[in-house]
Structure formats: C-alpha cells, structure tokens
Amino acid sequence: MPETVPTFTAAQVRAAEAPLLAAGAPLMRRAAAALAEVITEYEPERILVLAGSGDNGGDVLFAAADISARGVPVDILRTSDRVHEKASQAAMDAGARSIRLADLDPAVYDVIVDGILGIGAHGTLRGQARDAATALLSASAVVIAVDLPSGLDADTGAADDAVLAAATTVTFGAVKAGLARGEGPRLSGRIVFVDIGLTLDPTDAVCEATVAERRAG
Numbered sequence: 001m002p003e004t005v006p007t008f009t010a011a012q013v014r015a016a017e018a019p020l021l022a023a024g025a026p027l028m029r030r031a032a033a034a035l036a037e038v039i040t041e042y043e044p045e046r047i048l049v050l051a052g053s054g055d056n057g058g059d060v061l062f063a064a065a066d067i068s069a070r071g072v073p074v075d076i077l078r079t080s081d082r083v084h085e086k087a088s089q090a091a092m093d094a095g096a097r098s099i100r101l102a103d104l105d106p107a108v109y110d111v112i113v114d115g116i117l118g119i120g121a122h123g124t125l126r127g128q129a130r131d132a133a134t135a136l137l138s139a140s141a142v143v144i145a146v147d148l149p150s151g152l153d154a155d156t157g158a159a160d161d162a163v164l165a166a167a168t169t170v171t172f173g174a175v176k177a178g179l180a181r182g183e184g185p186r187l188s189g190r191i192v193f194v195d196i197g198l199t200l201d202p203t204d205a206v207c208e209a210t211v212a213e214r215r216a217g
Contacts, residue, residue: 001213005175005210006175006200006208007207012204013173013176016199017198020198025197027172027173028059029062030194035060035170038170040070042111044072044110046072046109047067047073048112049063049091049115051077051116052083052115055120056116057115059172061087065087068095068096074097075099076088076099077132078098101135106140106141109139111142112139112143114144114146114166116150118154122153123153125150125163133164142168145169145188146170147169149165149166152187152188154177155206156177157177157178157183159187167189168191169191170194171191171192171193172194173194173197177206192212194214
C-alpha cells in the first residue's frame with residue numbers, strides 16, 4: 001500500500017547504521033534477502049547483476065547467491081576491480097557466472113539489478129561503471145536499483161544521462177532524500193522501502209517521499 005515517509009541524507013543514514021554495525025547486526029544479509037525476494041517477484045528468466053565495490057555491491061552479490069541457488073541463471077558484471085569478496089564467492093558457489101563488459105549482450109536479460117554505487121558515492125558514474133551503464137541504457141530489461149539508481153546523488157537527486165532508470169528501487173533502512181528530489185522521482189520508479197531497524201527521528205527528515213510499499217527486512 002502506498003505510504004508517505006520521511007527522507008534522510010546519506011550522512012544521517014550512515015550515522016543510524018553505525019551502532020547496529022558496531023553491534024554486529026547482519027544488515028547486509030538482511031538487505032540482500034529482501035532484495036532477492038523483490039527480484040524473484042518479477043519471475044526472471046535470466047538476470048544481469050551489476051556489482052560495484054561498496055556495500056551495495058555486497059548486497060547485490062549476496063542476493064545473486066540466493067537467486068542462483070533457486071536455479072535462476074545469473075550473470076555478474078563487476079564494475080570495479082574490487083568487490084565484496086565473501087559475497088562474490090557466495091554467488092559463484094551458488095552457480096552465478098562472471099562476465100566481462102566486452103562479452104555483454106543486453107538482449108539476453110529480462111532483469112538487470114543495479115548495485116554499482118550506493119550512498120557513499122558522490123558525482124557521476126566513471127570508468128568501468130559508466131561504460132557498463134551506458135551499454136545498457138537502451139536495454140529492454142526491467143531495471144531494479146539497489147538502494148538508489150547508481151549515479152543519482154543520494155541527497156540532491158542530481159544525475160546525468162548515464163543513469164539506468166529503474167522500474168523498482170529497493171531502498172534499505174530509510175528512504176534517501178535524493179529519491180524524492182531532482183531527477184530522483186523520474187529515475188527511481190516504484191520505491192520499496194525495507195525496514196532493517198534503523199532509528200531515525202522523523203523531525204530530522206529533510207523531505208518526504210511516497211513509497212509503493214514498506215517491508216520488514
């Protein structure tokens with residue numbers, strides 16, 4: 001059911017995550033499990049996962065492991081020389097396949113999962129990440145963004161023309177202000193908010209956003 005919720009800056013979200021991470025809360029695994037459920041609701045036949053170096057890359061790779069274990073073909077395109085190694089190994093062990101950008105055929109996928117960048121990134125996509133996104137801009141597959149579309153500023157919603165427009169954005173812990181500002185509403189599509197237990201004061205919110213649904217993570 002659609003719901004209006006407060007939105008927060010990247011700094012506010014990171015501050016709220018810190019005590020849970022310090023206590024050993026498995027936030028990445030919880031986010032990945034919720035992400036995998038949203039992806040499988042599309043009943044994908046073949047998935048392309050775009051995995052960057054940060055926590056979003058870890059989220060998407062653990063989700064890839066979950067989906068691969070269900071028998072769905074998953075190809076992983078790394079957009080950075082460094083990725084979350086434990087999550088990457090889990091995905092490979094579950095049957096996912098690593099591909100290179102030079103071998104990419106966008107037409108064979110019906111779902112693309114964008115886990116290139118998260119809230120820790122600033123500015124536009126660069127290097128391998130930009131090349132991957134640009135190669136997929138005309139793809140017909142459904143795009144699911146992890147936390148926010150990569151290249152969309154988490155606070156301002158600023159974006160250039162190398163951002164993959166999502167059909168669904170699965171955002172964790174809090175809705176990021178950039179999803180409701182600037183280019184955010186156009187690029188984020190349907191927002192699924194996954195509550196992973198962060199404590200944030202609504203009076204500190206910077207704006208509001210309408211989410212399609214809220215889920216426990």
